[in-house]
Amino acid sequence: AQSVTQLGSHVSVSEGALVLLRCNYSSSVPPYLFWYVQYPNQGLQLLLKYTSAATLVKGINGFEAEFKKSETSFHLTKPSAHMSDAAEYFCAVNSGYSTLTFGKGTMLLVSP
Amino acid sequence: EAGVAQSPRYKIIEKRQSVAFWCNPISGHATLYWYQQILGQGPKLLIQFQNNGVVDDSQLPKDRFSAERLKGVDSTLKIQPAKLEDSAVYLCASSPQQGALPGELFFGEGSRLTVL
Numbered sequence: 001a002q003s004v005t006q007l008g009s010h011v012s013v014s015e016g017a018l019v020l021l022r023c024n025y026s027s028s029v030p031p032y033l034f035w036y037v038q039y040p041n042q043g044l045q046l047l048l049k050y051t052s053a054a055t056l057v058k059g060i061n062g063f064e065a066e067f068k069k070s071e072t073s074f075h076l077t078k079p080s081a082h083m084s085d086a087a088e089y090f091c092a093v094n095s096g097y098s099t100l101t102f103g104k105g106t107m108l109l110v111s112p
Numbered sequence: 113e114a115g116v117a118q119s120p121r122y123k124i125i126e127k128r129q130s131v132a133f134w135c136n137p138i139s140g141h142a143t144l145y146w147y148q149q150i151l152g153q154g155p156k157l158l159i160q161f162q163n164n165g166v167v168d169d170s171q172l173p174k175d176r177f178s179a180e181r182l183k184g185v186d187s188t189l190k191i192q193p194a195k196l197e198d199s200a201v202y203l204c205a206s207s208p209q210q211g212a213l214p215g216e217l218f219f220g221e222g223s224r225l226t227v228l
Contacts, residue, residue: 009152032215043116043203043219044155090154094215099168102154 137206
C-alpha cells in the first residue's frame, strides 16, 4: 500500500522568507515521488519529481525537494518566497502501482 | 503543444439530475485518468484508461458514475443521478505510454460541479 501525509493544511510566510512544505510517505517498495502545484481555478502542474537518480531534486520556479529514505520524507523548500508562489501544493507517491496517490494538499499563503 | 482540454468548466445541477463531462487528452497520450477533487482534499482517482481499455476503476461508484473512452482518444464521464456529495472538481489527466514516469501526469483545468 502507498500513502502520503502532508503536515499542515495551511502555511503562511512573508515574501522573501523560506518556504518549507512537509511531506511524509509510506511505501512498501522504492517510490517515485512528486510535488504538484495548483493555482486557483487551474489544474495541477508538475513541480518536480524524484526518480531515485539523485536525492536532491530541483524543480521549476526555484523549488527543490530532498528525498530522505530514513525519515520517509520528501519536503519541498524554496529559499525566498514570492507572491506568485501562493497556491496549493500536493505531494504524491507512486510505488510502481498504476495509480498515483495524492496527499490532502497544503495551501501556501504569502504576505507582503 | 495543446494541453488537456475539458468542458464544461462549471456546471450547476440539482440532485438526482444527470451531468456529463468531456475530456480531450494531449495528442498521442495513451493513458487517460479521471480524478475527483473534493474541496479541502487531494485528487482521488476514479478511473484510468489505457487506450480504450479500463486499467483501474476500483474507486468509481459504478451505481451512478460511468466513463468511456471510445476510439482511445477523448473521454466522457457521466454522473446519473447526482448526489450532493458529488460536488467537486473533476480533473482529467493524461500521460504518454513511453517516456514518462509512473505518476507524471498532465492535467486539464478541471470541471467544477455543484449539486444543489
